[in-house]
Amino acid sequence: MARSSISAQPTAKKRGNAHARKTARVAERGPKKRFQTRLLKWYREYGRDLPWRRTANPYRILVSEVMLQQTQVDRVIPKYHEFLEKYPTLSDLAAAEPEEVRKTWYPLGYNIRPYRLHSIACEAVERYGGNIPQKHDDLMSLKGIGRYTAGAVRSFAFNKDAPILDTNVMRVLHRIFVGEGNPKNQKAKLWVLAEETLPKGKGYDFNQALMDFGAMVCTARKPYCLLCPMREFCKAFPVQTK
Secondary structure, three states: OHHHHHHHHHHHHHHHHHHHHHHHHHHHHHHHHHHHHHHHHHHHHHOOOOHHHHOOOHHHHHHHHHHOOOOOHHHHHHHHHHHHHHOOOHHHHHHOOHHHHHHHHOOOOOOHHHHHHHHHHHHHHHHHOOOOOOOHHHHHOOOOOOHHHHHHHHHHHHOOOOOOOOHHHHHHHHHHHHOOOOHHHOHHHHHHHHHHOOOOOOHHHHHHHHHHHHHHOOOOOOOOHHHOOOOOOOOOOOOOOO
């Protein structure tokens, strides 16, 4: 009996340790799971109706993503329609003169973008028969497409679970899960978070929700902390801005 009692103790201890480790892992995952659930719920109710969300055309999505770099949505919408009316396909854009593309782009500014977009179109026509490739490495091989744009095109055009990290997403993830330091100096960590929080099979809605949440609630200045569904586990709550 004594031997049986002694041998049972380590087993119980091991089980207790295993349970503790499992509980710790669940607790660690807790905020991320709640973040996913609450963000998707918020998006279903408050997500913006934007023209590039009414298409799965990779070219049109690429145009919108390049236009939205450092430019407000309300300025992009009319130019997005005008640009696609003039250059309805990737091949049409590739066949145009770069200077004409720049003039069509005006007045969005940041004028390297139209040249970059034209270059992508020319390269895609030459290498991929006028199609935007689906694979991450193929997209990244096109000069002018970086990790964010590749993820956005894969997510929004091809419905892949690809992480994204633009200014809005970086701010949201940093405030909620990190809370300290400058997010610009923590991009590697934030890319990992973007991957870890991405719910399987819901990449499109989740990524759109992240961008909307950063633009509408978790804003750079005067964020709506008291109305934020993430406030109970946000590491930066209440957010202090200058």
